[in-house]
Amino acid sequence: MSSRTADGLAAVDTLPGLxxxxxxxxxxxxxxxxxxxCGGLLDVAPFETGIDVAALSSRAPTMWRYREAFPIDADPAVSLGEGMxxxxxxxxxxxxxxxxxxxxxxLSFKDRGAxxxxxxxRRLGVENAMIDSSGNAGTAVAAYFARAGVGCTVFVPESTSSGKLAQLRAHGATVVLVPGTRADTSAAALDAAGRPGVMYASHVYHPYFFHGVKSYGYELWEQNGFQLPETVVLPVGNxxxxxxxxxxxxxxxxxxLVSRMPxxxxxxxxACAPLEAAELAGADEPAAIVAGDTIAEGIAISAPPRGAQILAAVRATGGTIVSVDDDHVRRARQALADEGLFVEPTAAACFAAAQAAHDGEQSDTRTWALARPHLTGADVVVPLCGAGLKSPYASTPAQ
Structure with a gap:
């Protein structure tokens, strides 16, 4: 458990370990x-969590209102008011x-973890960090680490959209363009990770990141009247x-604080669905696939390192994993734009799945048969995770 000092800051040595x-x-x-x-992945060691529900009404509308659930206290010098x-x-x-x-x-949900x-x-006195990313995680880390006064190098696929590259460079990050697939980018970053004194600020490997992202779930609970929705549709790559x-x-x-899981x-x-393939096969590890090209670059992960953990989490909720093609993503992106919501292609993937289920256009597979009643239910939440300016609008249907 993390012990906290009177000014709300935790001493470094009492922060939850890994x-x-x-x-x-x-x-x-x-x-x-x-x-x-041993090669194993790390989680944050167990620490005490518990929300002071009565205090929420007096707290600022940021993710840090759930402070008791986090492994580290907010730093006003770093926060940009993210959340809610x-x-x-x-x-x-x-x-x-x-x-x-x-x-x-x-302009993306990755701010929560970054x-x-x-x-x-900043608490640890780190001077330099690095990350590999398809764009959004790298941008979020570049921005927040710049604010924290920490140098940052970001490895990205050579195919990363120009909007994301411009945002990375604007925050002062050193950008390394890696030829090939998203997997090639990860491999290049892993080769560079582990240098003394350099923090590998990975949204996949560093488990503190997930404890920032979990604020999304706490917000849903509060915004939904302190209950969780019946179904939550989530994009999945890493x-x-x-x-x-x-x-x-x-x-x-x-x-x-709730009686059931959504x-x-x-x-x-x-074009890149190793987890859906595992679901179809009843396997506990991601399937080995040859990935194709997709406009949903943010979820084009052919071998997610935490694939087994993802599969177990989805199954524990009674859920499943499905996929959508680029045509459905384009159509969903335009439908959202027609509602006044301009998002990148990856952010339209979950809405595309909901559209396909409502229109009866889903694939004839076991996973879609399981997903359809949930996607067409009366209480469904879909995230819109990244802004449209991050990706060229040319990826939507021609007008």
Whole structure:
């Protein structure tokens, strides 16, 4: 458990450490370890969580209103007021509510995790950090680490959209363009990770990131009248939003603040869907695939490192994983634009799944058969995770 001083700041040595999922080895967070010596992935070690519900009405409308649930306290010098994005009803699909995380400070939901890592880096006295990203996570980390006074290098695929590259460079990040696939970018970053004194601020490997993202789930609970929706539809590539939401839902259930989990329906791009393939096969690990091109670049992850963890989380809620093709994504992006909501293609993928289910256009697969009643239910929440200016509008249908 993290002990807190009178001024609300936790001493570095009492911050929750990291534990290996495979062998249980514990590492202090100040060690900057990002993967266990055995090769296992790390989680934040258990610490006490519990929301003071009565105090929420007097707190600022940011993600830090759920301060008791986080492993580290807010740092006003780092925060940009992130969190509490609007939750509105769709005009085209009235049973669907849309959570507008593309209105976050750097225009994506990744701000939730990035501010957690930047706050940690500043507390630890880190001077340099690095990350690999398809764009949004790198942009969020670049912005928050710049605010925290920490140098940042971002590895991105060479194909990353010009809007995201411009945003990265505007925040002063050193951008390394990697030829090939998103997997090639990850491999290049892993080769560079682990240099002494450099924090690998990975949205996949550093588990503090997920504890920032879980604020999304807490907000849904509060915005929904201190109840959770029946169905939450989430994009999944590396799974940060799925795993963050599952953390929040689990903590709320354990605290007795809700009586049930929402069903998670996760959505992939059909050209790159290793988790949907695993669902179809009943496997516990992502399927080995050859990824194709997709305009939904943010979820084009052919071998997600936390794939088994994602599959387990989705299944624990009674949910499943489906995929949508680029034509459906384009159509959904335009439908959202017609509602006044301009999002990047990746952010339209979940709405595309809901549209396909309502229109009876989904694939004839077991996962779609499981997903359809949830996607067409009366209480469905869909995130809009990234702003349209991040990707060329040419990826929507010609006008």
């Amino acid at each position: 534990e290996c999922r495979a062998c249980g080895t514990h590492y202090p967070v100040r060690s900057l370890v990002w993967r266990c010596e 994005s609007p939750l509105i009803r769709s005009a085209a699909l009235p049973a669907v509510r849309l959570k507008l995380d593309f209105l976050m400070p750097t 501010v957690m890592l930047a706050t940690l880096a 799974g940060t939003l799925v795993l963050g939401c599952y953390l929040a839902f689990s903590e709320l259930l354990r605290a007795g 069903t998670i329906v996760a959505v992939q791009a059909s």
